[in-house]
Amino acid sequence: MLKLDNICVRSTLKNLSLTVNTGEFVLIVGANGTGKTTLFNTISGTIFPAKGTIYIDETDITKMPQHKRSRMVSSVIQDPTVGTIGEMSILENLSLAHMRGGKKVLKKDIEYFRERLTILEMNLENRLEEYVKNLSGGQRQALSLVMATITDYDVLLLDEITAALDPKTSDIVMKIASKIVLQENKTCLLITHNSRYINSHTHRILRMIDGKLHES
Amino acid sequence: MIGMQEILTSLNIGLIFGIVAIGIFLTFRTINFADMTCDGSFVLGASVSAVLIKYDVNPYIALVTSFISGGIAGFCTGILNVKFRIADLLSGIIIAFMLYSINLRIMEDAPNITLIDKTTIFENDTQSFVATAIILFLILGVVFMLFSKFGLKLRAVGYNQRFASISGININFMKIAGLMISNALIATGGGLFTNYQGFCDISGGIGTLVCGLASVIIGERILRFKKEPLFILSCVIGSIIYRIFINIALHGDILGIKTQDINLITGGLIIAIIIMKKGKIKC
Numbered sequence: 140m141l142k143l144d145n146i147c148v149r150s151t152l153k154n155l156s157l158t159v160n161t162g163e164f165v166l167i168v169g170a171n172g173t174g175k176t177t178l179f180n181t182i183s184g185t186i187f188p189a190k191g192t193i194y195i196d197e198t199d200i201t202k203m204p205q206h207k208r209s210r211m212v213s214s215v216i217q218d219p220t221v222g223t224i225g226e227m228s229i230l231e232n233l234s235l236a237h238m239r240g241g242k243k244v245l246k247k248d249i250e251y252f253r254e255r256l257t258i259l260e261m262n263l264e265n266r267l268e269e270y271v272k273n274l275s276g277g278q279r280q281a282l283s284l285v286m287a288t289i290t291d292y293d294v295l296l297l298d299e300i301t302a303a304l305d306p307k308t309s310d311i312v313m314k315i316a317s318k319i320v321l322q323e324n325k326t327c328l329l330i331t332h333n334s335r336y337i338n339s340h341t342h343r344i345l346r347m348i349d350g351k352l353h354e355s
Numbered sequence: 356m357i358g359m360q361e362i363l364t365s366l367n368i369g370l371i372f373g374i375v376a377i378g379i380f381l382t383f384r385t386i387n388f389a390d391m392t393c394d395g396s397f398v399l400g401a402s403v404s405a406v407l408i409k410y411d412v413n414p415y416i417a418l419v420t421s422f423i424s425g426g427i428a429g430f431c432t433g434i435l436n437v438k439f440r441i442a443d444l445l446s447g448i449i450i451a452f453m454l455y456s457i458n459l460r461i462m463e464d465a466p467n468i469t470l471i472d473k474t475t476i477f478e479n480d481t482q483s484f485v486a487t488a489i490i491l492f493l494i495l496g497v498v499f500m501l502f503s504k505f506g507l508k509l510r511a512v513g514y515n516q517r518f519a520s521i522s523g524i525n526i527n528f529m530k531i532a533g534l535m536i537s538n539a540l541i542a543t544g545g546g547l548f549t550n551y552q553g554f555c556d557i558s559g560g561i562g563t564l565v566c567g568l569a570s571v572i573i574g575e576r577i578l579r580f581k582k583e584p585l586f587i588l589s590c591v592i593g594s595i596i597y598r599i600f601i602n603i604a605l606h607g608d609i610l611g612i613k614t615q616d617i618n619l620i621t622g623g624l625i626i627a628i629i630i631m632k633k634g635k636i637k638c
Contacts (some may be wrong), residue, residue: 183521209523216521224514226583227507235511238504239523286522 141182141294141326146191151177153350155191159294159343162324168331168355169347175330178347179296182328184208195293209239213292217302219279223286225272229256229263232271233286240290255285258322259315277308281315288319295320297329309333365602367483369595370490371547372566376574376590377497378540379567384586385501386533387513388436391447391564393541395454396428398560400542402461405468405555414476418489418546425542426535428454433531458557467556476550486547493540494591500536501584509533510583541567562618569621570594572628600624 143157151174159165169175180186182193184205192201195211216222223232233252234244242248249267256264259281263274271279280300287295297316301309313336320327329336346355375397382390400421407417428450435446462468476486500506511519512529519526541563549555574593580586604612604620612620 185520204525205520206523206525209521214521216517221515221517222521224511224518226514227510231507234504235507235522235524238508241523243504 140194140196141328142194143182144192144194146178146181146188146193148174148177148181148186148188151350152181152188155351157345157352159326159328161293161326163342164320164327164329166329166331166336166341166344167347167352168344173347174350175347176298179214179298179328179330182294183212183214183296210241210290211293212296213239213287213290213294214296214298215280215283215287215300217299219276219283219303222283223271223279225270225279228268228270229274229282230267232282233267233289236286236289242290252289255289256282258318259285275308277304277312280304280308280312284312284316284319288323293326295323295325295327297327299330299332301331301333361602361606362599365598366595367551368548369598370487370591371544371551372570372598373591373594374490374493374547375541375544375563376567376570376594377494377587378537378544379564380571380587380590381497381509381533381537381540383568383571385510385513386530388443388530388534389447390429390432390534390537391444392428392432392450392454392534392538393447393563393567394560395451395458396425396538396542396560397545397548397563398458398555398557399428399454399461400425400545401549401555401559402458402468402545402557403542404546404549405470406461406463408470408473408475408550409468411473414474414550418476418543418550421546422539422543425545426539428542429534429536429538430531432538433534437527437530455557462555462557466558467554470549470553470555473553475553476547486550490547493543494587497536497540498584498587501587502582505532506584562621565618565621565625566597567594569625569628570597572625573597576628576631597624 140161141159143155146152146155155178167175177186181188184203188201192199194200200208200211230249230252237244237248252267253264261278261281263278263282271282274282284300300316301312304312344355345352375393379393382388403421403424404414404417407420408414432446432450435441435449436443441449477483501510508524509529509532511522511524512526516526545560570593571590572593573596574589575586577596578589578592580589601617605614
């Protein structure tokens with residue numbers, strides 16, 4: 140369960156409160172500049188709120204630095220070139236993501252990586268040594284989805300993950316995203332501009348207006 | 356034009372400065388931090404070794420002390436950058452600037468120390484074999500480190516800080532660790548160079564950065580490994596080639612080049628290689 144209590148960030152978020160239960164898939168929509176990404180950055184620990192507290196289950200994570208928080212909060216960001224490292228191989232990228240859980244990468248984990256990559260149906264599982272910069276934008280974003288969910292986590296944040304992709308690739312990536320989210324059954328928040336992705340899997344839709352969330 | 360003796364000298368100095376080049380590679384390339392501390396930390400390592408050897412301390416222990424002192428210098432630069440948010444270039448320059456005074460203090464207010472009749476690492480052939488072994492050990496150590504999980508994290512910080520942060524990597528810690536290892540290696544290079552020359556000078560560090568960078572660039576140009584950690588080997592080979600190049604330039608009497616022209620030549624060499632690099636498509 141993710142709980143935000145009276146969060147204030149600069150002048151963007153104003154006394155924002157939100158509770159998302161475990162297994163819930165919440166969509167956040169809203170115009171640019173209303174504070175959607177600020178909300179995500181606050182949850183993931185890129186920025187710290189001036190006021191208010193953030194809880195995951197019963198743990199207060201308001202002041203926890205991002206690198207520690209990343210064990211609980213997993214995020215996929217808009218730009219796949221930032222969300223993955225192009226100069227490293229798929230295997231190295233996955234290893235880095237896997238280490239987030241504080242675990243070592245062993246020989247047997249490589250089999251696990253392969254298994255996770257098969258969800259994508261992009262044949263990446265047989266190209267582990269390939270440099271990520273040689274992949275397409277859609278493949279990179281799909282890879283970062285796998286990376287975000289490769290270790291245990293409590294909350295998954297998907298920030299306009301299709302913003303940098305063309306419509307066709309967007310659909311594929313969104314399909315993979317909902318597949319992974321359904322499989323994992325964890326708390327998930329998704330920011331989107333596109334109402335096409337509102338479907339039966341979505342539990343709740345929130346509208347962000349001027350730093351406040353409204354049920355719609 | 357160039358005899359066996361010159362090549363051997365180039366090889367020796369090239370190996371010693373190879374360690375310096377590795378240190379520079381670790382900051383400039385691996386963690387993407389333009390660290391200017393090296394001009395100071397090189398002399399720091401040199402002066403620490405020189406003073407200890409002067410007081411008849413075992414040169415190997417002196418070398419280890421040089422290594423540690425360099426690590427401390429790197430730590431200071433890291434703290435300035437990470438904790439006090441001073442820009443990377445400036446924090447390095449400040450520490451190098453301050454090290455000048457510290458180095459003079461270490462050298463007991465004398466601008467240079469000569470190690471005549473003292474036991475150094477390069478006393479005889481067997482010992483210079485030991486010195487080579489130390490250098491190879493350090494090189495392999497760094498390669499091994501870069502292949503490890505720690506090295507993977509270090510490289511991730513250099514490539515993409517945003518990614519590193521959301522992947523649970525403590526960027527501040529990694530930056531400081533990288534700077535410490537880098538400067539420790541550079542100081543060790545300084546210590547070895549003092550042993551080799553039997554001499555330490557307060558201004559000996561000027562241009563360490565440029566020489567090291569020249570070696571890194573030459574190495575990258577000549578030897579491109581598929582695995583990035585192996586680039587460390589390119590640095591060492593680049594360093595040796597650089598020394599041979601300088602030696603040829605100095606011994607080519609026809610060219611009429613004097614010792615004081617080295618900086619001009621090195622600078623021109625770096626510019627030329629960088630321009631050549633831009634002409635080609637990066638692979």
